Amino acid sequence: MKRNICIWVSGLLALSGCHKTPPPxxxxxxxxxxxxxxxxxMIHDVTNPPLASRFFAYTCLAGYEVVSRDNKxxxxxRGKLNDYPVIDVPKQISGYSNELSAVLAxxxxxAKLQPSGSLMLKKEELFVDSCRRIGFSDAIIxxxxxxxxxxxxxxxxxxxxxxxxxxxxxxRYKLKGTPGSWDLTPPAYMLPVEPYFNTVRPFTLDSAAQxxxxxxxxxxxxxxxxxxxxxxxxxxxxxxGLKQExxxxxxxxxxxxxxxxxxxHMLIGLKKIxxxxxxxxxxxxxxxxxxxSFAKTMEVNTVVAIGLMDAFICCWDDKYRTNRIRPETxxxxxxxxxxxxxxxxxxxxEYISGHSVVxxxxxxxLTHYFGNNFAYTDNVEVSYGVPPRRFAxxxxxxxxxxxxxxxxxIHFMDAIDNGVMQGNKVGNRVxxxxxxxxx
Numbered sequence: 001m002k003r004n005i006c007i008w009v010s011g012l013l014a015l016s017g018c019h020k021t022p023p024p025x026x027x028x029x030x031x032x033x034x035x036x037x038x039x040x041x042m043i044h045d046v047t048n049p050p051l052a053s054r055f056f057a058y059t060c061l062a063g064y065e066v067v068s069r070d071n072k073x074x075x076x077x078r079g080k081l082n083d084y085p086v087i088d089v090p091k092q093i094s095g096y097s098n099e100l101s102a103v104l105a106x107x108x109x110x111a112k113l114q115p116s117g118s119l120m121l122k123k124e125e126l127f128v129d130s131c132r133r134i135g136f137s138d139a140i141i142x143x144x145x146x147x148x149x150x151x152x153x154x155x156x157x158x159x160x161x162x163x164x165x166x167x168x169x170x171x172r173y174k175l176k177g178t179p180g181s182w183d184l185t186p187p188a189y190m191l192p193v194e195p196y197f198n199t200v201r202p203f204t205l206d207s208a209a210q211x212x213x214x215x216x217x218x219x220x221x222x223x224x225x226x227x228x229x230x231x232x233x234x235x236x237x238x239x240x241g242l243k244q245e246x247x248x249x250x251x252x253x254x255x256x257x258x259x260x261x262x263x264x265h266m267l268i269g270l271k272k273i274x275x276x277x278x279x280x281x282x283x284x285x286x287x288x289x290x291x292x293s294f295a296k297t298m299e300v301n302t303v304v305a306i307g308l309m310d311a312f313i314c315c316w317d318d319k320y321r322t323n324r325i326r327p328e329t330x331x332x333x334x335x336x337x338x339x340x341x342x343x344x345x346x347x348x349x350e351y352i353s354g355h356s357v358v359x360x361x362x363x364x365x366l367t368h369y370f371g372n373n374f375a376y377t378d379n380v381e382v383s384y385g386v387p388p389r390r391f392a393x394x395x396x397x398x399x400x401x402x403x404x405x406x407x408x409x410i411h412f413m414d415a416i417d418n419g420v421m422q423g424n425k426v427g428n429r430v431x432x433x434x435x436x437x438x439x
Contacts, residue, residue, distance in 0.1 A: 024135045026099040028297035030127075031063065032284035034106045035301065037123045038114065039277040045115045046257055049274040049354065050197045050316055053308040054164060055113045056280055057203065060302040062105040062155040066148065067298045070098040074295050080434050081203045081306070083161065087154045095143040099294050100131060104148035105155075112156055162201040170196050173320075180219025180227075180330075181323050182349035190258060190347035198317035203306045204433035208317035211425040213418035216324050216351040221334055228334075230412045234327040235335055238409055242342065250342050250408035252381075252389055253278075253355060253401045259344050271384060275355050275401070276308045279362040281380030282397070286370050296369075304365050307430045311361040314426055315354050315419070324351040327409055341409025353411045353419035356402035360423025361430070363398035368431055370394070398423070 038059065042052050061077070065087060068074040077084050107124035111117035128141060136144075173195040175183060184190065198208035205211075220227045237246075255275040273281075283304045287297040327350070331339045346354075367374070372393060379388035391397040402420050405411035 023097045023100070023137070023140050024131075026097075026103060026294055028284070028287040028292050028294060030099075030103050031106070031294070031297045031301055032287065033127075034059070034063075034103060034110070034123075035277075035280050035284060037120065038110050039273050039281070041110075041114050041116050041119050042277060043257065043271050043273060044119065047114070047274065048193045048257065049255075049276055049358075050194045050309075050312040051164075052257075052274040053276040053305065053312050053358075054159075054162075054200070055110065056276060056305040057302075057309045058113060058155055058159040059106050059110045060298070060305045061158075062109040062148075062152045063102040063298050064302040065151050065155060066098060066102040066105050067295050071295050074299055075435070077434070082201055082205075083158070085154065085158055087151065089147070089150060093143070093147050093150065095139060096147045097136065097140055097144050100136060100140070100144040101147045101151070102294075102298060103127065104145050105151045108148055108152035109155055112152070113159070164200050167194075167196045167199065170199075176323060179221075180325050182325055183329050185326055185328055185345040185347065187344075188258070188347075192320075193258075193346075193348045194316060195320050195348075198313055198320070200309075200313055202310045202313045204430050205310050205313065205426070208313045210429070211314055211422050213318060213352055213422050214414075216322050216418075217412070217414050219325065230414070231327070231330055231335060234341075234406070234409060234412060235331050235339065237407060238339060238341065242407060246407040247342060249400055250404045252386060253404040254343055254408070255355070255381075256344055256346055258347055273381065273384070275358050276305075276312070278380050279308065279358065280304060282362070282376070282378055282394070283366060285376055285378065285380070286366060286374060286394075289376055290370060290374075300366070300369050303369075303430060303434060304362055306434075307361045307365050307427055308358055310430060311358045311423055311426045312354070314422060315352060315357040316348075318352050318422075319349040319354075322351040323349045324412075324415075326350045327412060343405075343408030343410050345410050350411060351415045351418075352422060353402065353405050353415040355405050356411075356416045356419025357423040357426070359398040359401035360420045361427040363394035364424055364427025365430060366394040 038055060068076050078086060104124065107120055107127065111120040114120060131141060173192050202208065217226045217230060222228060254272060255278050256272050257274050259272050280301065283300050287300055292300065326345050328341050328345045374394065375392050377388050377390050378397065382388055402416045406413055406416055
């Protein structure tokens with residue numbers, strides 16, 4: 001009889017132990033999936049590159065905030081990011097999965113930030129269904145979602161105070177119309193993108209003008225001037241002047257969400273991701289390839305996204321302050337009225353090169369996490385018809401992204417060279433300000 005009682009008690013203990021089984025674990029791919037889905041929605045909404053970086057940054061911050069509260073290896077960003085608030089959580093919040101809450105916080109934040117946020121909510125529903133299938137209970141899902149919404153709301157309040165919403169109240173940007181100043185470019189002649197993005201609060205910079213580069217080569221139509229020599233360099237690198245490898249590299253790094261093509265009397269938009277989305281994709285390739293933990297993947301995505309936004313703020317400050325003419329406009333006006341660049345000219349001033357700045361910033365940050373010789377295959381845009389490309393390091397990729405803008409015919413060389421230097425400074429500033437350690 002005693003033996004039967006012992007067996008019965010042991011059975012009860014075993015059953016009770018089942019209820020205490022920890023929830024399933026999520027991995028780096030779950031974070032990368034949210035980033036990819038955001039990029040798809042950005043293409044749907046034709047989100048401009050600076051704004052895309054803002055969406056990525058706050059979305060990742062929401063996930064990071066959740067992870068940092070329960071993981072001692074992940075440092076709080078309080079006191080490191082400009083004006084970052086104290087985020088209090090009610091003590092009664094319990095029974096959640098930290099990893100599930102982090103991903104749900106990303107979904108909730110992206111859904112509120114992106115114009116077509118309803119698409120992200122549908123993706124969130126599918127994600128929750130998949131979590132049920134792998135063993136998450138409804139109780140854990142409900143608690144995790146409640147926690148995620150609480151954190152997301154706090155991050156969205158932080159985002160609301162970054163001055164971006166005020167931009168719509170600023171006067172419409174007026175073209176200067178002076179020799180050497182930027183002008184609208186074919187085929188769409190689009191209005192300038194985000195001329196006031198330098199008024200947005202940066203995350204780690206003291207101001208948008210913290211890393212002002214050397215001024216651009218002065219505009220001149222004198223055939224002996226440095227500027228005219230730049231014109232001739234760009235003019236020579238067109239058509240038969242480009243090697244096939246140079247064309248391939250330029251097309252690989254195009255990343256122009258505003259690209260359109262003529263079809264009779266119609267202009268048809270082409271689906272392309274922004275340069276920031278491309279580098280976020282590279283970050284997640286590195287996380288998957290290195291088998292990074294969930295926490296490290298969340299940190300890498302967040303730091304890269306913060307770097308991207310600060311890089312765009314710096315770069316856009318220079319673009320609209322220097323307001324320099326694009327090669328396409330200058331060459332057509334002063335050399336060849338029928339000239340066309342290999343790539344379509346983006347709708348904002350030339351100096352400095354945005355790809356050069358954001359790519360260098362991203363490479364500095366990713367090199368910090370994964371090393372100087374991290375080789376990888378970049379297949380971020382395969383779904384958009386762009387073949388994969390192999391790189392020996394992030395620095396090599398950033399340098400290639402920078403020079404691609406010259407081969408594409410949309411930037412002068414000083415905008416590229418000085419853009420790389422500015423990007424390096426921003427990347428190092430982000431790492432220094434956040435005091436990030438490898439783990």
